Amino acid sequence: MEGFSISTSKIRFLFLSSPIPSLRFVELRGERQKKLLNLKYVKRRHCRVVLFLFVFCYCFCYYWVGLGWVWFGSPNRSMNLTNGKGSMSTVTTTSVVKSTDAVSDQFPVGLRVLVVDDDPTCLMILERMLRTCLYEVTKCNRAEAALSLLRENKNGFDIVISDVHMPDMDGFKLLEHIGLEMDLPVIMMSADDGKNVVMKGVTHGACDYLIKPVRIEALKNIWQHVVRKRKNEWKDTEQSGSAEEGDRQPKASDDADYSSSANEGSWRNSKKRREEEEEVEERDDSSTLKKPRVVWSVELHQQFVAAVDQLGIDKAVPKKILELMNVPGLTRENVASHLQKYRLYLRRLSGVSQHQNNLNNSFLSSQEATFGTIATINGIDLQTLAAAGQLPAQSLATLQAAGLGRSAAKAGAPMPLMDQRNLFSFENPRIRFGEGQQQHLSTSKPMNLLHGIPTNMEPKQLANLHQSTQSLGSLNVRVNAPGAQNNPLLMQMAQSQPRAQMLGENTGPRVPRHPSSLGQHTISNGISNGILSRNGIAGSNRGPAFNPAPQSSSLLNFPMNQTSEMSVSNTFPLGSSPGISSISTKGSFQEEVTSGIKASSAFPSYDIFNELRHQKSRDWEINPGLTTYDASRHANSLQSTIDVSPSVLVHQGFSSTQQTSQSRDATMIGKTMFSMGDGLEQGNLQNSGQHLNPLLLDNSMRVKAERIPGSLFPEHYGQEDLMSALLKQQEGIGPAENDFDFDGYSLDNIPVIWLMSNILQSSGSSLDAQDLE
Amino acid sequence: MDRNQSRRQLTAMKQSLFDQGLLDEQFVQLEELQDDANPNFVEEIVTLYYRDSSRLISNIEQALKERTPLDFNKLDTLMHQFKGSSSSIGAKKVKAECNLFREYCRAGNAEGCMKSFQQLKKEYAALRKKLEAYFQLARQAGPQETACRSK
Numbered sequence: 001m002e003g004f005s006i007s008t009s010k011i012r013f014l015f016l017s018s019p020i021p022s023l024r025f026v027e028l029r030g031e032r033q034k035k036l037l038n039l040k041y042v043k044r045r046h047c048r049v050v051l052f053l054f055v056f057c058y059c060f061c062y063y064w065v066g067l068g069w070v071w072f073g074s075p076n077r078s079m080n081l082t083n084g085k086g087s088m089s090t091v092t093t094t095s096v097v098k099s100t101d102a103v104s105d106q107f108p109v110g111l112r113v114l115v116v117d118d119d120p121t122c123l124m125i126l127e128r129m130l131r132t133c134l135y136e137v138t139k140c141n142r143a144e145a146a147l148s149l150l151r152e153n154k155n156g157f158d159i160v161i162s163d164v165h166m167p168d169m170d171g172f173k174l175l176e177h178i179g180l181e182m183d184l185p186v187i188m189m190s191a192d193d194g195k196n197v198v199m200k201g202v203t204h205g206a207c208d209y210l211i212k213p214v215r216i217e218a219l220k221n222i223w224q225h226v227v228r229k230r231k232n233e234w235k236d237t238e239q240s241g242s243a244e245e246g247d248r249q250p251k252a253s254d255d256a257d258y259s260s261s262a263n264e265g266s267w268r269n270s271k272k273r274r275e276e277e278e279e280v281e282e283r284d285d286s287s288t289l290k291k292p293r294v295v296w297s298v299e300l301h302q303q304f305v306a307a308v309d310q311l312g313i314d315k316a317v318p319k320k321i322l323e324l325m326n327v328p329g330l331t332r333e334n335v336a337s338h339l340q341k342y343r344l345y346l347r348r349l350s351g352v353s354q355h356q357n358n359l360n361n362s363f364l365s366s367q368e369a370t371f372g373t374i375a376t377i378n379g380i381d382l383q384t385l386a387a388a389g390q391l392p393a394q395s396l397a398t399l400q401a402a403g404l405g406r407s408a409a410k411a412g413a414p415m416p417l418m419d420q421r422n423l424f425s426f427e428n429p430r431i432r433f434g435e436g437q438q439q440h441l442s443t444s445k446p447m448n449l450l451h452g453i454p455t456n457m458e459p460k461q462l463a464n465l466h467q468s469t470q471s472l473g474s475l476n477v478r479v480n481a482p483g484a485q486n487n488p489l490l491m492q493m494a495q496s497q498p499r500a501q502m503l504g505e506n507t508g509p510r511v512p513r514h515p516s517s518l519g520q521h522t523i524s525n526g527i528s529n530g531i532l533s534r535n536g537i538a539g540s541n542r543g544p545a546f547n548p549a550p551q552s553s554s555l556l557n558f559p560m561n562q563t564s565e566m567s568v569s570n571t572f573p574l575g576s577s578p579g580i581s582s583i584s585t586k587g588s589f590q591e592e593v594t595s596g597i598k599a600s601s602a603f604p605s606y607d608i609f610n611e612l613r614h615q616k617s618r619d620w621e622i623n624p625g626l627t628t629y630d631a632s633r634h635a636n637s638l639q640s641t642i643d644v645s646p647s648v649l650v651h652q653g654f655s656s657t658q659q660t661s662q663s664r665d666a667t668m669i670g671k672t673m674f675s676m677g678d679g680l681e682q683g684n685l686q687n688s689g690q691h692l693n694p695l696l697l698d699n700s701m702r703v704k705a706e707r708i709p710g711s712l713f714p715e716h717y718g719q720e721d722l723m724s725a726l727l728k729q730q731e732g733i734g735p736a737e738n739d740f741d742f743d744g745y746s747l748d749n750i751p752v753i754w755l756m757s758n759i760l761q762s763s764g765s766s767l768d769a770q771d772l773e
Numbered sequence: 774m775d776r777n778q779s780r781r782q783l784t785a786m787k788q789s790l791f792d793q794g795l796l797d798e799q800f801v802q803l804e805e806l807q808d809d810a811n812p813n814f815v816e817e818i819v820t821l822y823y824r825d826s827s828r829l830i831s832n833i834e835q836a837l838k839e840r841t842p843l844d845f846n847k848l849d850t851l852m853h854q855f856k857g858s859s860s861s862i863g864a865k866k867v868k869a870e871c872n873l874f875r876e877y878c879r880a881g882n883a884e885g886c887m888k889s890f891q892q893l894k895k896e897y898a899a900l901r902k903k904l905e906a907y908f909q910l911a912r913q914a915g916p917q918e919t920a921c922r923s924k
Contacts, residue, residue: 118854119825119854119857119858119861120821120825121818121821121822121825121826121858121861121862122857122858122861124817124818124821125803125806125818125861125862128806128811128814129806132806163857165850165853165854165857190857191853191856191857191860192853212857212860212861213799213802213860213861213863214861215799215802216802216805216806
C-alpha cells in the first residue's frame, strides 16, 4: 500500500510537473493504477450506495420529524394560521388532503375559546370543561384584559364566553365592544336567569345565554355559533351584492384587502374555503329560510359609514341612511341598531383620541378595533402596533392597489387634512433626530471602521441621496395616495407628497445607475460616513451610526437583486424578515428616486432617513416580545407596504414621524414596517441585527406560513420597477454611483455583522465593492 | 381491604352528602371532569371556591354591618356573585340560602337578610367541614377514586 501511495504521489507529482498533462494522464493508466482504480471504483461505488442510503434515510427521518413538528406546532402557530382548528390543516404540505379531511372530521376540536369571568372558581371549571371538549381555552378574569387580548390577536379566537356581572366592565358592554370590533360570537352566562337579563343579552347581540352553573353539555355545542356566524357573514356579503357564488375565493381575497387585517381576511378566506364544501347544502337550505339577522360585513359597513358621513353623524337617521345605502333586504331596524352601535363606538373613540378627525372616513367595521388602536397609539406599545399592523397591511394593500390605479381611491377628501397632519408630524421627528443620532453613535462602534473607507462621491452622493430620498418620497406618495383608505396611511402619503412636490423632479436618470450590490454597501458605508462627516451633519458621529444601516440594506438588496421576482417573498430565502426586504426595497426606491436633486436641504432629510432607520431597529429590539403572530403581521404589512416604505423612509417628514412615536408607525402601514425597520436600525445595529436574525427568520417562516395577501400581487407592479432598479443598481459600475446608491439604502441591521466582515475584507476600495458583487 | 373499605366509605359519604341535599348534580359534573390527568380536580376547585368565597362572605358581612339603611342593591350584587360560585360547585343548600337572601334583599327586608345570612354561613361552614373530610378520605382511598354516581 505504501508503495502504491508513494507511486501514486510520484505519479501525481510527475503528472503535475509534466508539461503535457494529457500524456501524463495516459501514463498514469498503468496496470497497477488500473487495478487500484478498479478497486477504488468498486469501493467507491459501494460506499456511494451506502452513503446515499444513509442520507436518504436521514432525510426521510427528518422529513417526518419535521412533519410531526409542524403537525403539533406551537399554539401560536395554530392560532395564527388560517383556521385555528389546530395546526393540522395548515402546515403540512404532503398530507393536504388528509389534513382537510382531518379538520372537517375533527371540527370543532381546537376551537379557540376565550372565557371571561371574574369568579375564579367558575373560570377554572369552565376551562376544564372546555378542555374536555377539546377546545383551546384562554382564561381571563378581567374584561379589559380580555378586550386587549382580543385586539392583539385579531384572529386568535373563534368565540368568547363572558360573564354578565363583572366588576370592571359590564358584560354587555364587553359584548358590544366585541361585536363592533371583532365581530366574534359571544355567549353570555350568569347565575341570573331573570327574563330581562336574558332579553338584554339577546338585544345586545349575544348568540347565546347560559345559566350558571354551566353544564358541559351546553359547552359542547358552542361551536354551532361559530359556524352560524360565519355562514351569516358569508351570506351577507353575497346579499350585499359584492360577491357571487362562483367568485367566493376571489372575493375572499378582496375581503382581505378591505378587512381589518390580512390575517382576518385570510382567516375568513380559509375558513370559507374550508367550509365551503361542508356548508354548500346548509347554505342552500338556509337561503330558503328567513335570515334571523343581518351581519354587517365590511363592505356593508363601509356603505353605512359613507352614508353616515354624507348625512353627517348628528343628522344621520336610520331612514335616510337606509335610503342612501340602498341595500336590498336591509331594514330600518337593522340600520338603527347598527347606528346605535356605531355611535357608541365613536363616543368611545372620541374620548380616546380627539385629533383623529378622519376616522370616519376609513371606518371599517372589521378594522375598527385596529383603527381605534392605531388612533390611540401615541406613545405606543408595540402590541397595538401589531394589532394595527393588520390594519395597515390591509390598508396598504388597498393603497397600493389604488396607487396602481386599480382600486377606487377614497382618499380624496382626507388628503388635505393629512397633509396638514403630515407636516405637523414631520416637525416632531426632526427634533428627535439629533437625539437619535447620538444614540446611534454610541452604539455603532464598529462603524468607525468605515471612516477609513475612501469616498469619492461624497458631495455628489449626498446630493443624490437627498434627491433620491425626496423623489422617493414623492414617488411613493403618488403610488400610495390614491389608495389610502386609512387615515394614518394617508397621513404618511400626504407627508411624502408635499415633500416630493416640493422637490420636484428626478427619478429618471438615476434609476438605472443604482447598483445595490453588497460590495457597494461597504463603499457606500464609507461614503455615507464621509458624506456625513464632511457635510457636517450633526458631527461625524452620524457616519458610523449610519453605516450599519446601509450595509444591512445593501445586504438585503443584494439577494433581492438576485431574484428577478418582485414580491416580498424574495426575502424569504434570505431568511430575513419581510421587514428587511421591505427595507431593501425601500432602499431601491430611494435609489430610483435619487436623480438630480441637488438641494442642500436634502441633507437633513437624509439624516432623518438614517435616523428613522435607526429608530426602527430600536423599535424592533424593543419588541422582542412581539409574538410571531404579530411579527408575521408586520411582515405582512411590510410586504404589502414595500411600495410605501421607501417613500416613508425617504420622506423626511415620514422618517421624522416615524422616529417620534411608535404610534405613528402603528397608524400607518409604513408604521408597522417602520417599527420593524426602526427596531432594526435604532438600537445597536449589530446587536439588534443579532436579535433580529432569529426573530426575523422566525418571522419570515411564519410569514411564509401565513397566507400572503393576494393584494400583494398588484403591488408587484410597482415592485417591478423597484426590482429593475435594484437589478440595474447591481449592475452599476462606478463606485461613486454605487456608493451613492448605497447611501440610499441604510436599512437593516441583520446583515450588519456580515456586512462588517465584508467591509473589513474590502477595506474601502471600490474594486472590492465590485468584487463583492 | 383497606382500600376497598376506604372506597366504600367514600362512596357512602358522598351518598349521604347528596341525600342530605348538600350537594347536587353539579358536583357530579365536576367529578366527571376529574380524570387521571387531573386527579384532584374537584378538591382543587372546592379549595379555590372556599378561598374566594370567604372573601365574598366577609364583604357581605361588612355590608350588612355598615349602616342601618342597608344598601340592598350592593348586597344583591354580592350575593349574586356568591350564588354563582356556590352553584358552580354544586353546593345545593348554600345556593338555596343565597336565593332566600336575595329575596329578602329585593323585598328590602333587612332582618330577613340578616337571618338568612346567618343561616347561610352555617350551611357554608358545615359543607366545608364535610367536604374536607370527604377529600381526606378520597386521598386515602387512592387515586383510583373517580366519579361514579352512587345514586
